[in-house]
Amino acid sequence: MIKYKTFIEDLNCEKPYFYFSTPQYELLADGLMYEMNFSDFTALRKKVNHYLHSDGLRGKVLVGAIPFDSNLPGSVFLTSNWKIDCLGYNNRKIDEWQQNIIQPIQLREVPECEEYTEAVRMAVKDINEKVYKKIVLARGLEIIYQEDIEVSHILKRIYSSNQSGYTYATNIYGDYTLAGASPEMLISKRDRYISSNPLAGSRPRGKNCEEDERYAEELCKSEKDLCEHSIVVEYISSKFKEICKELHFSQKPSLLKTKQMWHLSTIISGTLLADTNVIDLATLIHPTPAICGVPVDKTRNRIKELEGFNRNLYTGIIGWCDENGDGDWAIILRGSEIYRNRVNIFAGAGIVKDSNPAEELAETNAKLSTMLFNLGIIKK
Numbered sequence: 590m591i592k593y594k595t596f597i598e599d600l601n602c603e604k605p606y607f608y609f610s611t612p613q614y615e616l617l618a619d620g621l622m623y624e625m626n627f628s629d630f631t632a633l634r635k636k637v638n639h640y641l642h643s644d645g646l647r648g649k650v651l652v653g654a655i656p657f658d659s660n661l662p663g664s665v666f667l668t669s670n671w672k673i674d675c676l677g678y679n680n681r682k683i684d685e686w687q688q689n690i691i692q693p694i695q696l697r698e699v700p701e702c703e704e705y706t707e708a709v710r711m712a713v714k715d716i717n718e719k720v721y722k723k724i725v726l727a728r729g730l731e732i733i734y735q736e737d738i739e740v741s742h743i744l745k746r747i748y749s750s751n752q753s754g755y756t757y758a759t760n761i762y763g764d765y766t767l768a769g770a771s772p773e774m775l776i777s778k779r780d781r782y783i784s785s786n787p788l789a790g791s792r793p794r795g796k797n798c799e800e801d802e803r804y805a806e807e808l809c810k811s812e813k814d815l816c817e818h819s820i821v822v823e824y825i826s827s828k829f830k831e832i833c834k835e836l837h838f839s840q841k842p843s844l845l846k847t848k849q850m851w852h853l854s855t856i857i858s859g860t861l862l863a864d865t866n867v868i869d870l871a872t873l874i875h876p877t878p879a880i881c882g883v884p885v886d887k888t889r890n891r892i893k894e895l896e897g898f899n900r901n902l903y904t905g906i907i908g909w910c911d912e913n914g915d916g917d918w919a920i921i922l923r924g925s926e927i928y929r930n931r932v933n934i935f936a937g938a939g940i941v942k943d944s945n946p947a948e949e950l951a952e953t954n955a956k957l958s959t960m961l962f963n964l965g966i967i968k969k
């Protein structure tokens with residue numbers, strides 16, 4: 590029997606220029622690329638529309654990652670060197686990629702836990718004073734190794750443990766690899782059909798079945814988490830209402846589980862009134878309150894003050910756009926920046942009026958565990 594290997598399983602020691610997969614397909618873009626720089630989202634939209642209307646994307650695909658902050662410059666890439674393949678059911682065995690995992694010599698919190706809980710306290714105060722309604726605050730871990738780590742092993746582990754989410758890896762942004770296992774699709778577009786699947790409101794998975802079910806049940810009933818979730822659904826659905834003739838979403842969120850987390854989830858879908866490309870759609874709704882806050886400008890500025898580090902591409906978006914303006918863009922979450930012997934990982938939590946600093950810290954720890962597991966630092 591011929592053993593079918595996916596693009597990611599087929600990697601030897603090389604790092605892919607750009608890799609993106611969903612449970613249904615995987616896309617790999619490699620080789621020569623044209624870099625399209627942009628100064629902000631408005632400039633990006635203009636350039637992409639120009640390319641699409643002048644047939645400049647024929648046979649090509651646009652791939653890349655767009656920063657969290659829409660006022661910052663960035664770049665996306667155009668290439669004819671790309672392939673896409675269906676992913677049917679395949680048995681992703683993480684154990685196969687257990688070998689060659691090295692352990693770090695140092696882990697450093699950026700910022701320190703106490704600074705993070707203090708930032709949450711300040712945000713709750715802002716919310717009580719009605720400065721804003723919700724804000725997402727993140728923190729990071731810097732992981733140092735004695736020697737350079739083998740990126741292709743880590744990618745195989747990320748892919749294998751992320752059967753139901755979006756796996757991404759790119760090497761086109763300088764001297765590091767951005768790679769992770771995002772659970773959240775910002776926008777998907779095929780012809781006139783569009784959908785978004787925001788997540789907000791979270792619990793860790795339990796240590797046993799009983800605890801796991803209890804956490805899931807608690808999440809479904811939690812007023813605080815339901816409120817956190819409804820803010821995001823309201824934001825995206827009101828943006829979609831302006832551009833869609835039909836809009837569908839359930840009034841009650843469902844549960845989505847990853848290996849490490851439970852999330853409240855809502856699929857919002859619609860049919861576009863006029864053909865709009867996926868970059869226009871992504872930049873219309875990004876950053877959503879799932880990773881930024883309400884109102885957007887106020888919370889984006891406050892995030893810079895309270896977090897004390899630069900998010901860059903973390904909580905930005907990653908994906909592709911084809912010659913028809915179709916494509917998928919996921920939020921850059923549960924990811925890592927891998928530099929030779931150093932890895933930076935990040936995680937955030939949504940803060941609303943009833944947030945408790947210690948619980949939000951625990952939530953970020955649970956989210957960080959996705960990459961800690963993929964790096965082989967923790968066992969589960």
Ligand SMILES: C=C(O[C@@H]1C=C(C(=O)O)C=C[C@H]1O)C(=O)O
Nearest residue numbers: 788789790791879936937938939
């Ligand atoms: C910010 C992160 O996650 C986001 C925040 C969530 C929440 O507050 O419940 C859930 C999923 C994501 O939208 C992260 O994973 O770093």
